[in-house]
Amino acid sequence: MYGGDEVNALVVDLGSSTVKAGYAGEDNPKALFPSAVGCIGGQAGSELSNGGAGAGRKLHVGSQAMGFRRDDMEVVQPFVNGLYNDWDIVEAIWSHIFKDQLSANPSEHPLMLAEPSFNTKDIREKTVEVLFEKFSPPALFLAKNAVLSSFAMGRQSSLVVDAGHEGIVVSAVHDGYVLQKSITRAPIGGKLLTQCMLQSIESKGITVKPPYSFKRSLSSAGQWELKDLDFPNTTPSFRRYHVEQVGADVKETIGRVSDGPFDAEQNASIPTVNYELPDGTEIQVGPDRFKVPEVLFNPSLLSTFAGLDTVKGYDGGELMGMQGLVQDSINRCDVDLRRDLYNGVLLAGGTAMFTGLRDRLERELAEAAPHNAKVKVTSPANSLERRFSVWIGGSILASLGSFQQMWVSKKEYEEHGAGIVHRKAP
Numbered sequence: 001m002y003g004g005d006e007v008n009a010l011v012v013d014l015g016s017s018t019v020k021a022g023y024a025g026e027d028n029p030k031a032l033f034p035s036a037v038g039c040i041g042g043q044a045g046s047e048l049s050n051g052g053a054g055a056g057r058k059l060h061v062g063s064q065a066m067g068f069r070r071d072d073m074e075v076v077q078p079f080v081n082g083l084y085n086d087w088d089i090v091e092a093i094w095s096h097i098f099k100d101q102l103s104a105n106p107s108e109h110p111l112m113l114a115e116p117s118f119n120t121k122d123i124r125e126k127t128v129e130v131l132f133e134k135f136s137p138p139a140l141f142l143a144k145n146a147v148l149s150s151f152a153m154g155r156q157s158s159l160v161v162d163a164g165h166e167g168i169v170v171s172a173v174h175d176g177y178v179l180q181k182s183i184t185r186a187p188i189g190g191k192l193l194t195q196c197m198l199q200s201i202e203s204k205g206i207t208v209k210p211p212y213s214f215k216r217s218l219s220s221a222g223q224w225e226l227k228d229l230d231f232p233n234t235t236p237s238f239r240r241y242h243v244e245q246v247g248a249d250v251k252e253t254i255g256r257v258s259d260g261p262f263d264a265e266q267n268a269s270i271p272t273v274n275y276e277l278p279d280g281t282e283i284q285v286g287p288d289r290f291k292v293p294e295v296l297f298n299p300s301l302l303s304t305f306a307g308l309d310t311v312k313g314y315d316g317g318e319l320m321g322m323q324g325l326v327q328d329s330i331n332r333c334d335v336d337l338r339r340d341l342y343n344g345v346l347l348a349g350g351t352a353m354f355t356g357l358r359d360r361l362e363r364e365l366a367e368a369a370p371h372n373a374k375v376k377v378t379s380p381a382n383s384l385e386r387r388f389s390v391w392i393g394g395s396i397l398a399s400l401g402s403f404q405q406m407w408v409s410k411k412e413y414e415e416h417g418a419g420i421v422h423r424k425a426p
Contacts, residue, residue, distance in 0.1 A: 009398040010104060012097060013114040013145075013391040014090070016079055017165030017190060017350060020391040021097045024112060024398035028384065029391050031101035033063045036241060037089050038073040059089060061096040066241070069212045071233035075241040081314060082116050082166050082185075084123050091130060098135065106135040110407055112398040114390045117146045117162075117171040117178045118185065125418035132413050139407035141398070142425045144178045146171040148393025149348040152385070153378065158344040161326060161361070161377075162390075163296070163351035165190040167314075168322055170329040172341055177426065182332045184325045186313055188299055190248065190351040193292050197255070198247035199305045200288040210242030211278045224280055250275055254289045257356035259363070262287075262294035262301070293354050297321040297364060323364035342369050347379035348389040 009024040014035060022030035042057020060066070060073065078089035098106045111131060115124065124142060131140055146160040150173045159182075162169045167189040172182035201208060213234075215227045254273045264287060272284040295301050299319035303309040313319050320328065330341050345365065347358055362377040369375050380386045397403055408424045 009110040009112050010098075010102065010106065011112045011114075011391060011394040011398055012094070013148075013388075013394060014078075014093060015164060015350075015390070016077075016082060019093055019097065020388055021101060022391070022395065023102075024395050026395055027392070029388060031097055033061070033096075033101070034066050035079075035093065036066060036075050036077055037061050037092060038065055038070065038238070039076045039089075040070065040073050057088075059092040061092050062100065067212075069231060069234060069238065071231075072235060073238055074235050075237040079166065081187075082169075083119065084127070087126070087130060091134060094131070094135065106131075106137050109137060110139040110141070110398070111135075111137045112394045113140065113142050114145050114148055114394050115142045117144045117169060117180075118183050119144075121422065124421055128408070128413065128418040128421045132410055132418075136410065139409045141407050142421060143394060143397060144171075144173075145169070145390045146173050146178050147176060148391075148397065149346060149389040150176075150393065151396055152348075152389040152393035153346055153380065155344065155346065157340060158346045159326065159329065159341040160346045160348060161322065161352070163189065163322070163347070163349040163357075165350060167192075168296070168325055168351075170325045172329060172333050172337070174337065179333060182329045184320070184329045184332070186299070186320050186325055187311065188296055188319060188322075190251075191244070192302075192308070192311065193255070193295060193351065194244050194247040194251055195308060196292045196295055196302070196305045197251040197288070198243065199308065200285075200292065201247070201250070201283060203306065204283075206277075206281060206283055208243050208246050208277060209279045210239055210246065212242060213239075214279055216280065226279055246278060250283075250285070251292060252353070254285055255293045255354055256290055257293045257296070257354045257360045258290045259356065259360065261298065262291055264291070267291070293357070296351070296357070297323060297360070322361060323368060326361075326365060327368055339373050342373040343376045345375070345377040347377055348386060350387050352379060352386050353383050 011022055011024050013020040017035060019033055019035050020029040038060035040058045078084055078086045084090050098104055145162055149160045150158045156176050157174045159172050167185055167187040169185040172179045213229055215229060217225055219225045254275060267287040267290055270287050272286040273289060275283050275285060298321055302311055330338050333341060358377050358379050362375055366375045385392060408420055412420050
C-alpha cells in the first residue's frame with residue numbers, strides 16, 4: 001500500500017501550456033505555472049538518446065522566472081509535437097514542482113503522472129527511468145490523459161475531445177483503457193488561435209507591446225503617460241512569448257463560438273467589443289471574435305490570416321476540423337461501440353472553455369452522425385474543471401483504495417527495468 005491516509009500521492013500533469021501539480025484527493029492543483037522555460041547559454045534541445053546536449057545552460061522555471069526579463073534568455077519548450085523531447089527541461093520542471101512549489105520530498109510520495117494518449121514506448125520508459133533514478137519515489141504510475149479526463153467525469157467509457165494549447169486530441173476510452181487505433185489529432189489548439197488573434201490585431205496597424213517593455217505613470221495633470229523602456233538584449237522568443245500572453249487574454253476574454261458556420265458577410269454588422277491592451281491602447285474587435293474560434297471547425301480559414309496558411313497536420317496532410325477528427329476517431333472503432341461513443345463525447349482542455357463550443361460541436365456531430373445515433377456532448381459546467389480535468393482525474397484515481405495495488409514500485413523497477421510500465425500501466 002503506497003497511498004492511503006498516511007501518505008498522499010503527488011499528481012503531476014505536464015501540459016503543453018501549463019503544469020498542474022498537487023496532492024491526490026484534493027479538488028484542485030496546488031501548483032500552476034507555465035511549461036515554457038527560460039534558458040540562458042548552452043545548446044537548446046537535447047535529443048531523446050543523448051540527454052547531455054543541453055550542458056552548460058541555465059534554466060529558469062516557474063511563473064516568476066518567466067515574468068522576469070533577463071538578457072539573452074530564450075524561451076524554450078520541453079515538447080516537440082506534444083511529446084517530451086528535452087529531458088533537461090522536463091527534469092528541471094519536476095524539480096521545481098517538488099522543491100519550490102509543493103515543498104514535498106518525492107522519495108516519500110508515490111507519483112501519478114499524466115501522459116499524452118499517443119505517448120511512445122521509448123518516452124514512457126525514459127520517464128520511468130529518470131523519475132526512479134533522479135527522484136526515487138517509492139512507486140509511480142503513468143496514466144493516459146483521456147482516461148483521466150473520463151474518470152474526472154465519472155465515466156469508464158467515453159470519447160474524449162481534449163482541446164489543448166498545442167492541438168486537439170480525440171481518443172476513445174473503453175472500460176478505462178484508451179483504444180490506440182482511435183486516436184486522431186491535429187495541431188489546431190490555443191497557441192494557433194492566439195496567433196490568429198494577434199495577426200488580426202496587428203493587421204489593423206496596432207502594435208501589441210509586452211508588459212515588460214514600457215512603464216505607465218500618472219502625470220501631474222492626472223493623465224496616464226507611457227514611457228518605452230529599452231532592453232537591447234531581449235531575445236525574440238522572450239518578446240514573442242509575452243506578446244502571445246496578451247493575445248491569449250484577448251482571445252479568452254472576447255472569443256465566442258458562433259451557432260453555425262461563420263459567414264464573413266453576415267457577421268460584418270456584429271457590434272464591436274472594446275478591449276484595453278496593457279499599454280492602455282483600446283482596440284475594437286468585431287467579427288474576428290467569432291472568426292478566430294471558428295478555425296477549430298473550419299481550418300481553411302487559416303488562409304485568411306497572413307503567415308498561418310502553411311500550417312499542416314502532424315502527418316503533413318490537410319488539417320481536419322474538430323468535428324472531422326471526432327467522426328474519424330469513431331469510424332476507427334468497432335461498429336458495436338460507435339453508438340455509445342456518439343452518446344458519450346466529453347469535451348476537456350483549456351481551449352474547450354470558449355462560450356458556445358459544446359453546443360456547436362453537438363450540432364455539427366448530429367448533422368454528420370448516422371440517423372440512428374443519439375449525439376450527446378458533455379463538458380464540466382465549471383470552467384476550472386474543464387481546464388483541469390486531466391489533473392482532477394489523476395487526483396481521483398490515485399486516491400482510490402482499489403487502485404493501490406496498481407502502482408509500479410521501485411522494487412519492481414529494480415527487478416524488471418523500465419519496461420514493467422507497459423505491463424502495469426498499459
